[in-house]
Amino acid sequence: MSAEENIAVVVLAAGGSSRLGRPKQLVEFKGKTLLEHTMDKVDMLGFQTKILVLGANQDKIQQMISSDGFKVVINPNWEQGMASSIKIGLQAALVEENELDHILFLVSDQPFLERVNLIKLVHTQLTKNPKATYSKYGDNIGVPAIFGKAAFPLLLQLEGDEGAKKFLQLDDFNFCTETFKNGGFDVDTEEDVQQLKQMDV
Template sequence: MKQLCAIVLAAGLSSRMGENKLLMDYKGRPMSEYILQNLKHNSMWLNEVLVVGRLQQTKELAERYGFNYVHNSQPERGMGHSLALGVQAAAQCDGFLLALSDMPDLKTGTIHTLCQSFNQDPLRITVPVYGGRRGNPVLFPASYREQLSALDGDKGGRDLIRREQQNLARVQIYDAGILRDIDTKSDFYAK
């Protein structure tokens, strides 16, 4: 079984929400707790989980789940910077599972399916697809470590995925949660 490192992006400024969305109560829990619980349920696939955040509450939540915390002191630099910090802090592994912390509707089995697929084809970028649309989380092989470590700005791995179309393993997922991230009040109340 391949050694995978999960990197949870939890340092966003929530500017479109108007308050810190990751700490907002979503069906009885802070929104960001759902991805942590999901990863905990999939721990058989993961040798390390790193939560990249900016707030003490995020650090405490990560530690409650037994995950490592990476502090982002410059969250205004965007998602790419957070992702780079996580990859730079990660131990040696065969691949990186990049997870967003504002996707509370993601099914637990989805991460299992993606990890299983990556294990069968560990040299390609594993992306989930639902209804013909690509979503998250995404698994990058370790061969992309240097490129991921150099990211900055707010695009994350999106441009890298666009450039590497010929190296994508598209996995059909029956989970609309891969497409739904929560950025605004209307997204939040559409639950």
């Protein structure tokens, strides 16, 4: 994306999909799994450091998808929640790129993610230089989100099911947002899968 800025990208795909009862990473949409859709969007942008965090159903997922170009790291503590995957992803990225300036986190169950969503996030982060730039959909703020180096210590302090949205409550945490029109649709239940199938045209 930018020769001046070292940006790593982490795809968080370690969750157990308990509400769905099968790996949502492997739900098919437009001929590909949801995880492959996410990885494809990342591949389009030419990031040097790309991390894929797996946990639950890791063997099945690795049999079904190609992780070429991604460093796969396994989160053995995925049942503890999102924070453990965020920390493992950041730590892996820092090993790959010790001069890391920014880290971009994505999840694997946002089927309507587009390349342009990621370009806008990165552009805003690099030009305005907040501690983070989040996606905004409706009244929600969330992922994909990109964090500057100043936020790394905060990310490493997350616990349990905490996501990085909690930083929004901090007085000195300056952040930006970029609209992600259909970012609010994610796949958690069988009803979501059926709804997605009806959109698969």
